[in-house]
Amino acid sequence: MPEPEPEPEPTVYYTVTLPFVEGAVTDPVAGDYDVESWSTFRFYLTLDTAYSQSQPVVTTSRGETLQPRTSDGAYLLKYVRTDVEVYIDGILLNPPPVANEPIRAAAPEPEIWSEDACLCIRLPEGLLTSSVRIFTAEGRLLDSFRSTPGLNRRQLPTGIYIVQVGKTVRKVAVK
Numbered sequence: 001m002p003e004p005e006p007e008p009e010p011t012v013y014y015t016v017t018l019p020f021v022e023g024a025v026t027d028p029v030a031g032d033y034d035v036e037s038w039s040t041f042r043f044y045l046t047l048d049t050a051y052s053q054s055q056p057v058v059t060t061s062r063g064e065t066l067q068p069r070t071s072d073g074a075y076l077l078k079y080v081r082t083d084v085e086v087y088i089d090g091i092l093l094n095p096p097p098v099a100n101e102p103i104r105a106a107a108p109e110p111e112i113w114s115e116d117a118c119l120c121i122r123l124p125e126g127l128l129t130s131s132v133r134i135f136t137a138e139g140r141l142l143d144s145f146r147s148t149p150g151l152n153r154r155q156l157p158t159g160i161y162i163v164q165v166g167k168t169v170r171k172v173a174v175k
Contacts, residue, residue: 012037015083023051023091041077045088054091061085110147112163112170114156119174121152121165130166137161 013034020030027044035041045068047054058066058075061084066075077084108124123130132152134143137160145154147165156174163170 014080016041016077016080017083017085018043019086019088021088021091023048023054023093024056024088026088035077035080037081038079041080041084042074043077043086044074047091050094051091053094056088057090059087059089061087109168110165112165112168112172114172114174117155117158117174119154119156119161119163119172121147121154121163123147123149123152123165127166131164133164135162135164 013036016033016035018026018028018030018033025046025048027046033041045056045058047056060066060077062082066077066086068075075086077086108127110124110127110130111120111122113120119134121132128149130147132143132145132147133141134154134156136142139162142156142161143154158175159173161172161174163172
């Protein structure tokens with residue numbers, strides 16, 4: 001009498017867990033998958049458009065870092081022989097776009113200073129004429145005139161003055 005055939009070893013399965021990650025989709029989708037012992041589990045990772053500049057880092061509970069396969073971008077979890085959890089990090093929202101525009105120079109301002117008991121005002125190029133008002137420290141209008149292009153000088157008594165040239169206002173000490 002021939003010996004009965006032994007029962008085959010039952011197939012052993014382990015669970016691979018793919019996480020849900022904001023900004024990315026896995027194929028197959030996030031969830032738990034039964035994988036036959038010593039088999040390879042394959043998945044793909046696709047970034048959403050708003051997260052496309054991210055550099056995903058895929059690791060496992062076994063302590064390994066997975067790299068996408070060059071040929072098709074698949075991630076391979078080889079030789080599954082325990083339950084394994086997959087972690088996906090490094091997926092961040094893209095930074096807002098940068099609008100590169102030329103920097104405009106501020107409008108040229110007149111130079112206002114004093115020397116040799118005189119108030120000096122130099123209008124920058126392109127500023128043809130401007131109204132000038134000179135006030136005493138007490139706020140009394142001392143003089144008012146229209147400046148001409150280039151250097152304008154006015155002799156003033158020693159003191160502190162508030163000088164307005166167009167929209168520019170400066171405090172000047174005349175000595």
